[in-house]
Amino acid sequence: xxxxxxxxxxxxxxxxIFGGTFLRAExxxxxxxxxxxxxxxxxxxxxxxxxxxxxxxxxxxxDDCDVCGCGSSGGSMGYGTIGNGDFVGxxxxxxxxxxxxxxxxxxxxxxxxxxxxxxxxxxxxxxxIKLNVIVPYHFHNRxxxxxxxxxxxxxxxxxILGFYRLISxxxxxxxxxxxxxxxxxxxxxxxxxxxxxxxxxxxxxxSVNPSxxxxxxxxxxxxxxxxxxxxxxxxxxxLANYTIKTENDQKYHFGNQFNYGVNVFxxxxxxxxxxxxxxxxxxxxxxxxxxxxxxxxYGLAVKDTKxxxxxxxxxxxxxxxxxxxxxxxxxxxxxxLNGGAVEAKFRLGIHLNFVL
Amino acid sequence: xxxxxxxxxxxxxxxxxxACSSDDDNNSLSGENKLRVEFDNGVNGDDLLLGAATYTNxxxxxxxxxxxxxxxxxxxxxxxxxxxxxxxxxxxYFVISEENELTEVVLENIxxxxxVALKFGVGVDQEKYQQGAEGQGNFLxxxxxxxxxxxxxxxxxxxxxxxxxxxxxxxxPTVFQIHMGSHGSSLDNYRExxxxxxxxxxxxDNLSPVVHMAIDANQVLDGQHKIKLSEKxxxxxxxxxxxQISENVNGMFRVDHVHNGDNIQH
Numbered sequence: 287x288x289x290x291x292x293x294x295x296x297x298x299x300x301x302x303i304f305g306g307t308f309l310r311a312e313x314x315x316x317x318x319x320x321x322x323x324x325x326x327x328x329x330x331x332x333x334x335x336x337x338x339x340x341x342x343x344x345x346x347x348x349d350d351c352d353v354c355g356c357g358s359s360g361g362s363m364g365y366g367t368i369g370n371g372d373f374v375g376x377x378x379x380x381x382x383x384x385x386x387x388x389x390x391x392x393x394x395x396x397x398x399x400x401x402x403x404x405x406x407x408x409x410x411x412x413x414x415i416k417l418n419v420i421v422p423y424h425f426h427n428r429x430x431x432x433x434x435x436x437x438x439x440x441x442x443x444x445x446i447l448g449f450y451r452l453i454s455x456x457x458x459x460x461x462x463x464x465x466x467x468x469x470x471x472x473x474x475x476x477x478x479x480x481x482x483x484x485x486x487x488x489x490x491x492x493s494v495n496p497s498x499x500x501x502x503x504x505x506x507x508x509x510x511x512x513x514x515x516x517x518x519x520x521x522x523x524x525l526a527n528y529t530i531k532t533e534n535d536q537k538y539h540f541g542n543q544f545n546y547g548v549n550v551f552x553x554x555x556x557x558x559x560x561x562x563x564x565x566x567x568x569x570x571x572x573x574x575x576x577x578x579x580x581x582x583x584y585g586l587a588v589k590d591t592k593x594x595x596x597x598x599x600x601x602x603x604x605x606x607x608x609x610x611x612x613x614x615x616x617x618x619x620x621x622x623l624n625g626g627a628v629e630a631k632f633r634l635g636i637h638l639n640f641v642l
Numbered sequence: 643x644x645x646x647x648x649x650x651x652x653x654x655x656x657x658x659x660x661a662c663s664s665d666d667d668n669n670s671l672s673g674e675n676k677l678r679v680e681f682d683n684g685v686n687g688d689d690l691l692l693g694a695a696t697y698t699n700x701x702x703x704x705x706x707x708x709x710x711x712x713x714x715x716x717x718x719x720x721x722x723x724x725x726x727x728x729x730x731x732x733x734x735y736f737v738i739s740e741e742n743e744l745t746e747v748v749l750e751n752i753x754x755x756x757x758v759a760l761k762f763g764v765g766v767d768q769e770k771y772q773q774g775a776e777g778q779g780n781f782l783x784x785x786x787x788x789x790x791x792x793x794x795x796x797x798x799x800x801x802x803x804x805x806x807x808x809x810x811x812x813x814x815p816t817v818f819q820i821h822m823g824s825h826g827s828s829l830d831n832y833r834e835x836x837x838x839x840x841x842x843x844x845x846x847d848n849l850s851p852v853v854h855m856a857i858d859a860n861q862v863l864d865g866q867h868k869i870k871l872s873e874k875x876x877x878x879x880x881x882x883x884x885x886q887i888s889e890n891v892n893g894m895f896r897v898d899h900v901h902n903g904d905n906i907q908h
Contacts, residue, residue: 388682388689389682389684389854389856389898389899390682390684390687390688390689390856391687391688392688392689392691392695393689487903487904537903583901583902583903584844584849584902584903586841586842586844586902587841588841588899589840589841589898589899590899
């Protein structure tokens with residue numbers, strides 16, 4: 287109950303902030319297109335403004351491999367998304383699963399709620415190198431068929447990644463020949479996930495979701511890549527990343543995980559005419575998927591632990607000056623998790639960032 | 643230019659996808675510990691709910707099961723090298739009873755090892771029965787408490803399977819009783835089952851595995867032999883049907899999975 291209240295408070299807070307932003311944005315005078323953002327499209331009229339704006343809005347996306355620090359509760363939700371270059375912020379993620387408590391067709395289903403509040407940041411080290419840090423706090427709960435419930439909460443597994451930009455979008459000049467139609471952006475990252483979240487083997491017993499944990503208890507290697515291309519106000523993003531998981535000190539080894547995603551977005555820009563604060567709104571549509579390898583216990587495969595899930599994704603991202611936020615909803619399109627014993631139902635992510 | 647981007651992307655994807663596999667070696671196991679065998683009773687893919695659920699078998703008969711008790715005995719564990727560990731015979735008789743919630747067999751003092759198969763008998767073997775009433779120890783009382791005895795002379799019921807049924811010809815719910823066993827020493831229905839474990843069961847000082855079995859009560863009547871209740875609803879001493887039921891019962895056991903770990907509670 288407390289968790290639910292927390293969630294509601296967070297939602298109300300975020301909606302309040304964004305609601306306010308949007309209301310103010312509505313009242314703006316949209317003097318043609320005052321500025322065009324994302325350094326993707328630049329017409330001659332806009333370029334003066336653009337030069338004044340720090341181009342903080344590159345396409346950026348990295349999947350959070352381990353939202354809850356464990357198997358199928360990882361997220362291909364993305365780290366931020368479009369719009370925020372370097373930032374510090376907060377993201378709240380809620381995920382709903384059902385898992386079967388037993389081995390039979392009529393075994394009862396357990397409702398599982400995974401909630402995560404994370405502090406996250408993308409810190410520039412140089413023009414081409416960025417450091418990504420995620421510090422999650424999880425508060426999960428599940429309700430059993432007999433009416434009892436279980437709660438776990440605590441610090442999750444901290445992830446630190448370094449990203450290197452291989453291809454940077456070219457900045458457009460004034461002359462038509464200095465302008466490119468398609469802007470490409472490619473970055474690759476490598477990092478580590480620390481075993482800062484507590485792993486409790488007892489939660490892995492029985493036939494219920496083996497991912498009901500706040501951490502994997504393992505040191506994991508993260509490999510990530512993001513590619514985006516944009517044309518005018520349209521953008522397309524591709525992402526792929528892989529988590530190499532290792533055996534934890536309780537001899538449990540979560541399966542490796544592959545995440546991928548495709549997103550299409552369009553950005554609408556305007557500006558607050560009084561303060562010259564740039565405002566943008568970007569609806570996002572996409573699909574993203576996760577593929578999980580088989581878990582091992584004492585070096586032996588654990589039955590029904592591999593699987594895959596494909597989500598559709600709809601969201602909206604917005605910036606108001608240095609403040610950026612967004613809401614993303616993910617619904618499963620197809621899934622085969624844990625031999626059918628686990629079903630992903632719903633995911634929601636809300637973030638609020640301060641653009642650096 | 644574009645081609646280079648694609649090449650880089652493909653390269654990165656390839657690097658990302660390359661997995662590293664670990665082949666952890668279990669350090670040699672030592673000591674001894676418990677091994678639990680959980681008998682998770684079901685029927686036709688569903689959990690068995692006594693008196694609550696009805697289901698129709700391939701004989702076209704609709705059953706409500708009210709009792710599902712059986713005797714398991716003479717446990718043997720087989721390790722990866724083919725060595726057999728035979729559990730002490732005097733302690734190796736157990737009643738599994740859905741109604742009395744006896745669904746777990748705890749084997750104590752199992753030597754460390756990596757076990758790949760489990761062998762046990764259904765019922766009570768002639769050797770044990772020949773030891774006479776005194777030779778049965780506590781088990782005689784346990785069997786009586788769980789409706790698993792006819793009388794000492796008639797012997798143990800290896801299976802006590804009861805409920806009601808309907809069929810095309812029997813439209814009113816009618817009681818059925820399947821009591822299968824050896825009848826004295828004249829009809830021996832004791833049979834052994836060997837089951838491969840899908841995952842090795844690891845036993846050591848700090849490893850106490852659970853072998854989780856799925857038992858399909860439907861097999862009693864709807865196994866390799868098709869036993870129609872509409873022909874005979876009470877089967878106790880039947881020289882034809884009792885051995886057939888015994889063979890059917892042998893086919894109802896399956897190991898669903900193995901939990902390795904300290905498994906203090908399952």
